[in-house]
Amino acid sequence: MIKLSDHKKQLVNLERRLLLRSSLSIGALSMLSGCNLQNDDQVDKVLWALSRWNDRVQARLFSGSRLAPTYAASQVTKPFPFNAFYPEFDAPQVDLSSWRLEVSGLVADKTAWTAERLRTLPQARQITRHICIEGWSAVGDWRGLPLKTFLQRIGADTTARFVGFKCADRYHSSLDMASALHPQTLLALDSGNEALPTANGFPLRLSVPTKLGFKSAKHVAAIFVTNTNPGGYWEDQGYNWFSGI
């Protein structure tokens, strides 16, 4: 015969243990705020997985022909704000006489390009809004060659998946091929009628008005075409890779 009184102590202990366990899980909930993509815990894994899912959704939403709104010259933000992972005085001073744009990966012609030679290709000008992931935005006036023109000129395999960019300031980033071939994705040499200021990426920068600002890499020094996602400076730390707008 089992008597309740014989087991009372154990039952109370069990009750206490269950209470402790449930209060621990409430504690675990409040610790969610520690999940920031920088630890390797379970919640971070879920967040990273959902970010990859968001890449796929955004690639579906992206239209290769829908254009970002353009603006009048009077609406351009002057000066165009400086923003980087370092303060402005650390921006790289590039010597144009020795500067070459290197090309590698799945391309037919891997010859490096001088700025002068880049200017011989058909140029385009666009005044578009640069929207930063931080929330601010600014209207920029960019002139240069469409990335599509350049990729075709170097005989890039445009069926490859990614175009990667390496920069003079150790920054790096990458685009999906569909966005790289978008008519407004520009390799800019000029801001307005003047060469790019150092703060805005002299001598060559990307302007990708269909993506968040950090995708518009500055001080571009090398371009490569690949089927392996090259990631990027911010992307590897947790900014969403696709970041289309």
Added chain:
Amino acid sequence: MIHPLAVRAAHWVNAFAMTCMLMSGWTIYNASPILPFQFPAWMTLGGWLGGAIAWHFAAMWLLVANGLLYLLYGIASGHFRREFFPIRASELLRDAGRALRLRLPHEVGRYNAVQRFAYVIVLLFGVLVVASGLAIWKPVQLAWLVGLFGGFDFARKVHFAAMAGIAGFIAIHLLLVLLVPRTLLPMVIGRARVPHRTAS
């Protein structure tokens, strides 16, 4: 039954998703504030901008999916029509006056005019916060929506204002649960101890 299972489930899923959205949203706001203040760190989620955006764009799926199911249920089952309407101006003024004098009794199983009005308004804020959120998430692909909100920068302000409306609602909502704690259990188990439709 005071709160049907569908309403209770949607309520608690929404409570979790909305908490994630609000707290991560405040981290994102802090990266480039549009008003002369920042949210204190203890109110934020994600630790840094990248973490907060990952939270925001993960929880948004839960928030929107749950919200759509709730709207579908509310319309199809007649829940909205039955519980939130009609809202008459005379009753609203009368109940608002009583509420301000703290003389508005809580009736189990029946919403007073202030509650009906507040629930409809917060649902509209919910629609507005999602629509303005979509606009600032995809200002190029959904350019027509940004146009509707008067441009990217104004859409951000609309998103903030709708958030403030929802946060204000939640603050009052939580305060009222503290003042009338017996309303909490029915939102969990669906039933109340007090007999149905008896004024207290």
